[in-house]
Amino acid sequence: MTVIEVSSLRRIYRTRISPWRRGSREVEAVRGIDFAVERGELFGLLGPNGAGKTTTIKMLITLLLPTSGSARVLGHDVVEDPRAVRRRVGYVFGGDRGLYERLSGLDNLRYFAELYGVPAREQKARIAELLELAGLAGREKERVEGYSRGMRQRLHIARGLLHKPEVLFLDEPSIGIDPVGARELRTTVADLRNAGTTVLLTTHYMFEADELCDRIAVIADGRIVAEGTPAELKSRVGEGSVVEVEVFGDAGSVLPALRALSGVRSAVVEERGHSEVIVVRAEPGAEVTQGVLGALDGISLGRVATRQPTLEDAYVELVESA
Amino acid sequence: MSAAPAASIPRVLAVGWWFHLKMLSRSAFNGILQILWPLFFATIAFFLYGIDGDDRTLLYASIGASVMGVWSAVSTSGSGAVQRERWQGTLELLVAAPVPLASVLLPVTTAMATVGLYSMVTTLLWGRLLFGIDVSIEHPWLFAFSVPATVLAIGMLGFLLSVTVVRYRSAWALGNAFELPVWLVSGFLVPISILPDWVRPISWVLAPTWGVRAIRESALGGHPLPDLLLCLLLGTVYLLVGVFAAESILRSARRNASLSLS
Numbered sequence: 241m242t243v244i245e246v247s248s249l250r251r252i253y254r255t256r257i258s259p260w261r262r263g264s265r266e267v268e269a270v271r272g273i274d275f276a277v278e279r280g281e282l283f284g285l286l287g288p289n290g291a292g293k294t295t296t297i298k299m300l301i302t303l304l305l306p307t308s309g310s311a312r313v314l315g316h317d318v319v320e321d322p323r324a325v326r327r328r329v330g331y332v333f334g335g336d337r338g339l340y341e342r343l344s345g346l347d348n349l350r351y352f353a354e355l356y357g358v359p360a361r362e363q364k365a366r367i368a369e370l371l372e373l374a375g376l377a378g379r380e381k382e383r384v385e386g387y388s389r390g391m392r393q394r395l396h397i398a399r400g401l402l403h404k405p406e407v408l409f410l411d412e413p414s415i416g417i418d419p420v421g422a423r424e425l426r427t428t429v430a431d432l433r434n435a436g437t438t439v440l441l442t443t444h445y446m447f448e449a450d451e452l453c454d455r456i457a458v459i460a461d462g463r464i465v466a467e468g469t470p471a472e473l474k475s476r477v478g479e480g481s482v483v484e485v486e487v488f489g490d491a492g493s494v495l496p497a498l499r500a501l502s503g504v505r506s507a508v509v510e511e512r513g514h515s516e517v518i519v520v521r522a523e524p525g526a527e528v529t530q531g532v533l534g535a536l537d538g539i540s541l542g543r544v545a546t547r548q549p550t551l552e553d554a555y556v557e558l559v560e561s562a
Numbered sequence: 563m564s565a566a567p568a569a570s571i572p573r574v575l576a577v578g579w580w581f582h583l584k585m586l587s588r589s590a591f592n593g594i595l596q597i598l599w600p601l602f603f604a605t606i607a608f609f610l611y612g613i614d615g616d617d618r619t620l621l622y623a624s625i626g627a628s629v630m631g632v633w634s635a636v637s638t639s640g641s642g643a644v645q646r647e648r649w650q651g652t653l654e655l656l657v658a659a660p661v662p663l664a665s666v667l668l669p670v671t672t673a674m675a676t677v678g679l680y681s682m683v684t685t686l687l688w689g690r691l692l693f694g695i696d697v698s699i700e701h702p703w704l705f706a707f708s709v710p711a712t713v714l715a716i717g718m719l720g721f722l723l724s725v726t727v728v729r730y731r732s733a734w735a736l737g738n739a740f741e742l743p744v745w746l747v748s749g750f751l752v753p754i755s756i757l758p759d760w761v762r763p764i765s766w767v768l769a770p771t772w773g774v775r776a777i778r779e780s781a782l783g784g785h786p787l788p789d790l791l792l793c794l795l796l797g798t799v800y801l802l803v804g805v806f807a808a809e810s811i812l813r814s815a816r817r818n819a820s821l822s823l824s
Contacts, residue, residue: 252821254818276609298654301658302658302816303658303822304816323660326659327660328657329657331655331723333651335653336650338650339650339651340585343581343588347581347584350577351577351578352655352659354574354577354578355656355660355661355824356659356660357661383588423581
């Protein structure tokens with residue numbers, strides 16, 4: 241059964257150029273996207289910052305009206321029947337915001353339990369269950385302002401699950417969380433999916449999408465540029481190798497020369513810590529290492545490695561070509 | 563799993579009111595302001611009217627000063643509170659909840675008005691203890707009814723303001739902008755009879771005008787009932803307009819993406 245149906249969905253933001261003059265500037269954040277999510281599926285919306293992921297989620301949870309197109313969640317139109325959608329979905333976003341800092345975690349959960357109509361006699365048990373799930377049992381009476389970022393994120397998840405939503409929207413939930421916290425979060429999300437909750441997750445972390453998602457839509461510049469299982473997306477660049485060269489110098493200036501080499505599909509520069517790495521993706525069967533090193537003549541080089549493509553390579557290639 | 567049951571609106575209002583009251587009590591800054599404001603107002607009023615030396619005039623002034631405190635709490639802090647919800651990212655979560663927007667905004671301003679109620683008590687105590695004013699009340703029952711009715715009506719006016727804050731990011735400044743004019747136009751400190759004629763209609767549509775009159779009439783002797791009824795009527799009108807406007811304003815906010823900061 242399809243629980244999320246998105247058809248030709250568009251959203252344009254209009255901002256006034258100046259309070260004193262007429263006229264506005266338009267930004268088309270989502271440019272007519274289509275996708276569908278089946279019940280029980282964990283669907284990933286993967287894309288860089290500003291690609292339109294959050295705008296899409298906000299339209300689906302009824303915080304924004306689409307400019308055109310349509311979206312239905314659990315059979316309810318997000319424009320015509322927003323309250324029915326709100327009763328059935330949960331929304332969790334990443335980062336520090338979205339909590340009442342001066343109050344305790346328990347106060348936060350009690351308030352939202354009321355807003356979501358959790359019956360009074362069930363609230364105590366439900367909140368205790370979620371505090372346990374979120375690993376916050378014993379800390380629930382402390383003020384949120386004293387919580388770590390990971391604790392806040394887990395409290396967000398607990399809040400989003402209070403009313404046992406059929407569909408959970410997670411907007412970059414692991415942003416800013418340490419690796420251990422992010423791993424715990426992924427375990428929680430996977431458990432939710434296993435328990436039957438449909439999840440729509442946005443992220444720009446490849447490994448997160450690869451590990452969790454049943455299907456992924458890659459979104460770039462407001463358009464869906466690819467859709468499929470992680471394996472299907474990887475197979476797009478699955479044949480052929482990837483050459484990585486650590487460089488010290490003006491790496492950007494050599495990219496045109498690298499892209500012009502025979503057998504090269506794409507070439508990009510990635511920042512990794514204090515160094516820059518040129519990542520060259522080769523056509524299947526092409527041997528490009530010598531050509532790449534030749535083109536980098538005169539630039540100080542570090543480590544050179546050849547490896548098999550990952551989902552990240554598929555993603556970068558899709559986003560670059562969008 | 564199924565849809566969440568519909569929330570009980572009276573429970574949402576009551577729990578929300580308590581929740582926001584609790585939050586206000588946790589802010590030392592707000593707390594100090596709420597303690598100091600009414601004392602300033604009361605002191606100014608006593609010195610203004612003190613020349614006369616008449617106890618009843620001073621009681622008239624202290625009632626005006628006390629309602630000023632309620633209005634200040636609601637107008638400035640109430641609209642600021644909704645803006646704070648936007649700033650801390652909770653406004654979107656409140657809107658995403660399956661309850662009418664009015665039911666999450668009303669507790670914010672009524673909690674503020676409740677805090678303002680404190681200013682009323684403080685002002686009267688300040689006047690009694692420091693200036694020795696006789697605070698004997700002519701119609702205690704009507705006084706006891708007029709005070710919460712005025713506080714509630716002021717809360718409803720604040721609710722109307724807060725609805726506009728949802729739509730316009732800078733509308734929180736309206737609360738500050740309206741604070742002083744309403745003091746004047748509602749006759750908190752000076753009788754509205756001395757204001758220009760064209761101001762009168764504005765005074766008439768403001769519930770605090772009738773609220774403060776009802777409190778004064780019940781304290782000093784007179785016929786507070788008509789003023790009390792008008793205060794309640796206007797408060798109800800604000801509530802109904804706010805409830806109906808909230809949904810269309812919310813739709814406009816969804817269209818114009820004004821629920822979040824960016």
